[in-house]
Amino acid sequence: MELKSLPQDMQAVADHHGHVCFGVLLGYKACKYAVDIIGESENITVVAESQGCGNDAIRVLLNCNEDNGKLTVKNTRKPSWSFYNRDDDEGVTLTINPVMQSQLPKDREQAMHSILEMPNHLLFKVEPYAG
Numbered sequence: 001m002e003l004k005s006l007p008q009d010m011q012a013v014a015d016h017h018g019h020v021c022f023g024v025l026l027g028y029k030a031c032k033y034a035v036d037i038i039g040e041s042e043n044i045t046v047v048a049e050s051q052g053c054g055n056d057a058i059r060v061l062l063n064c065n066e067d068n069g070k071l072t073v074k075n076t077r078k079p080s081w082s083f084y085n086r087d088d089d090e091g092v093t094l095t096i097n098p099v100m101q102s103q104l105p106k107d108r109e110q111a112m113h114s115i116l117e118m119p120n121h122l123l124f125k126v127e128p129y130a131g
């Protein structure tokens with residue numbers, strides 16, 4: 001699966017992850033959106049509600065992982081991530097919008113492009129997160 005013209009930071013995620021897939025694209029978009037909302041910081045911690053590809057985007061883009069204690073991976077299978085900025089005491093939970101998935105093109109590659117280009121507020125439901 002080759003996607004042409006990936007954003008440079010998404011390419012780095014794909015290289016780390018080993019392939020481009022829906023999970024990793026959604027993780028990438030979630031990181032971008034979270035940073036838009038809570039701001040960039042060295043002190044972001046993340047709680048992932050499910051295991052899976054998207055967490056690799058968080059490991060690469062935000063340097064949050066299990067080893068440095070900034071990433072907690074649960075296994076509730078909820079399609080959501082919570083991001084918490086300890087500097088600003090601000091957090092957000094992003095849940096993948098299920099409606100979005102039904103609106104994607106049938107073609108897998110086109111669907112991936114749609115995810116990359118889709119405005120974040122259509123991809124995710126946003127809720128405050130208290131950390």
Ligand SMILES: [Zn+2]
Pocket residue numbers: 017019020021022023024053
């Ligand atoms: Zn994957």
